[in-house]
């Protein structure tokens with residue numbers, strides 16, 4: 001669960017940014033995002049990605065709650081999150097910068113397909129490659145479990161989210177409709 005400052009993953013600006021098996025996994029490592037074209041700059045933005053545990057819950061929820069457009073549901077309770085992490089060990093990640101949680105993502109699988117959710121990067125830390133590092137961490141961990149295809153639900157009104165996923169090569173499914181049913185609970189279940 002610890003981060004390793006000794007392991008650095010570097011990504012040149014302009015290199016392919018789509019989530020693919022060719023990208024290095026940065027889970028449990030630090031990454032430097034170069035600011036200059038084609039050059040690595042030691043003053044560049046730095047962050048670490050590590051596995052999320054239930055001890056990170058409060059900080060992750062605080063990040064979600066202070067991010068406009070991110071919905072907090074009853075399903076995101078501490079109890080449910082603990083159960084989710086227990087059922088999907090090593091598949092959720094946080095990004096840390098200067099000791100603060102500045103990004104998160106959760107993922108799991110049903111034995112066949114992967115499901116990503118709660119990708120959030122703090123406003124001031126965007127466009128530094130954090131989301132890509134988080135997503136890659138999930139996809140890499142899922143692939144090691146034999147999961148080669150994953151899904152993400154994005155609210156239709158979330159234009160930034162839609163732009164992000166489409167920019168990374170994720171394909172909108174127009175051939176399926178997702179139906180949900182609430183058996184018990186309130187409006188925010």
Ligand SMILES: CC(C)(COP(=O)(O)OP(=O)(O)OC[C@H]1O[C@@H](n2cnc3c(N)ncnc32)[C@H](O)[C@@H]1OP(=O)(O)O)[C@@H](O)C(=O)NCCC(=O)NCCS
Nearest residue numbers: 119120121126127128129130131132154160161163164167
């Ligand atoms: C969507 C979000 C997670 C992206 O986080 P991020 O850390 O800024 O993303 P990255 O820096 O890894 O972006 C990598 C690439 O994705 C693309 N991208 C990222 N955000 C984008 C946006 N808003 N519009 C279009 N393309 C975008 C760019 O190509 C970017 O590369 P570049 O910076 O070299 O141009 C962030 O904007 C966010 O937290 N939004 C609010 C929560 C949300 O909507 N989450 C998604 C829910 S499904």
